[in-house]
Amino acid sequence: MTQRTSQLSTPATAVGPVLRVPPATPADAASYFAASLAFHTDVSDVAASLEAARAAGGDPGFVVVDSRSTESWDQGRIPGAVHLPTARIPELAAEFLDRDVPVVVHCWGPGCNGATRAALALAGLGYQVKEMLGGMEYWIREGFAYETADGPARRAADPLTAPVGADDCGC
Template identity: 50%
Template sequence: MPPPASASASAEIVGAVVSAPATSPDENAAHYAARSAFEADVSDVHADLASGAPGIVVLDTRSGDAWDQGHIPGALRLPTARIADMAPRLVDPAKTVVTYCWGPGCNGATRAALPFARLTYWAKKVLVGCERSARKGFAYDPASGFEQHPVDELTTPRTGISSAC
């Protein structure tokens, strides 16, 4: 049962948020724990790559043209259609595979995580993709050489270090 409405709220007004009640705290906890197990934040991926933290392989699932346009430095390019035959030769099964694509409007990272899971790899997907990485001010690597754009203040603090969430 959702929390009680405030005493000052009118009994006749039902807000859009509570019109579909939240699940129980236990169900909420299970849901958010599961999401954290399946998804990675681009700031966390950047921090791990920058620090050399062991244990992950960041995988770009996009086409060669998209890769050349710009990708996350340190990523490996492996198109989704080639994962089943190429992953065993290219990707250490002891590492967690973190897939990404263009951004939140693209489900390529989700589609790429699935064959890795089927191959018994530990897999996560980046929530937002390389578009958000660049907008956060993190360097990216196009065929023409490393580039970095100013931080988009709608996506991250001006420092660009982390979302501080």
């Protein structure tokens, strides 16, 4: 019993860096994560929404905007996406986007903040916008179809990013 008592009285910082800063309260965590979902989506959810809309012959209720360069766009793009390079958003957004339709913006991948900059520019112009986490890198790595300057393409899903033999990850 003495050993158990001494373990319980050990300060949280002694267990390592994870709890050096204590977790948020459940109420604060719920607010934070709800806000995060208002600002972000992921490639799997975007792909599922686009596929469901296509199968139903309808509209997904949002437009996908690719904020990368023309060279990147030619290398590979999400079918049906609008190409709107970040630097040209102030000049071209009104020509290609409807302020009443939410925008899902992406760039190359998690190592790039181009989609964040594009989302900021679009929000500043009055568009409802979400950033697609993972970008084009994870779109391709999860095995979703894409288009190139040479035509349609698709790679097998990377088992480190998508479940093998299942339609979704269950999350």
